[in-house]
Amino acid sequence: MKQPASLLKWNKGGLKHPMARARGLGAGGGAVHHWVMQRITSVFAVPLTFWLCAAVAGHVHADYATFTAWLAQPMNAVLMILSVLTFTYHAAQGLQVVFEDYLHNEALKMFKLVAMKLIMIGLAVASVFAVLKIAL
């Protein structure tokens, strides 16, 4: 059976189903990277969680001078920055999946995803800056 000319034209590029082309919503190709990074950050997060818990429990009642002196020590500052970066990355990835599952309006979803990522980047930058300001 002879295929319509238009179909042949659009099939030249690859094996994508014509319906996927028509919708323009085919897979972006970033899902595997997202999945792998979520696992990697979760593995990093396990020891960092225990360190952060001990840090919070040990210093939540500490006065200003004690806490800043403790955070100014290189190892503590590095671990705090690593924790903040790991957790914000992991949190942004997790929130992305939640948004993708529960937001069904495509335009609003994209807007909220971008806003969420910007807020998480802002949080990470602010936290890292705070640690550096204390430590340096």
Added chain:
Amino acid sequence: MAGCKFLFVKLYLGMFMTHERPLSPHLQVYKPQITSVLSILHRITGVVLCLGLFVLGWWLLAAASGPEAYATFQSVAGSPIGIIALVGWSFALFYHLCSGVRHLLMDTGLFFSIPEVYKSGYATLAAAALITAMFWIAYL
């Protein structure tokens, strides 16, 4: 005759359900079970912990801003509501941690049979409660 009635009921309901049909992940139409409840709890604790990250950021920024800002943070964190929130966050953190480890093990193909799913599920809850209790006992 009965089939005809059923068809009419279906058509009648269909008039209302066309735009209101439940979309994924169908939280409201399934009976809660340990599998789904733990999965939902993992997600809820994850979202709660995102809010906790902002409190951590506030703590660090307060310490970077000076003694007054740090004192304000400490008065909020040390208040009864602050302590309750910290206990809640610690449980959310340890539950998400234990459940996350369980998910990582499931990624390798473990715990796929129903008895294993139940056992590992209850073990996750118990471990989270135990670590939370140990953390607060050590802290006090």
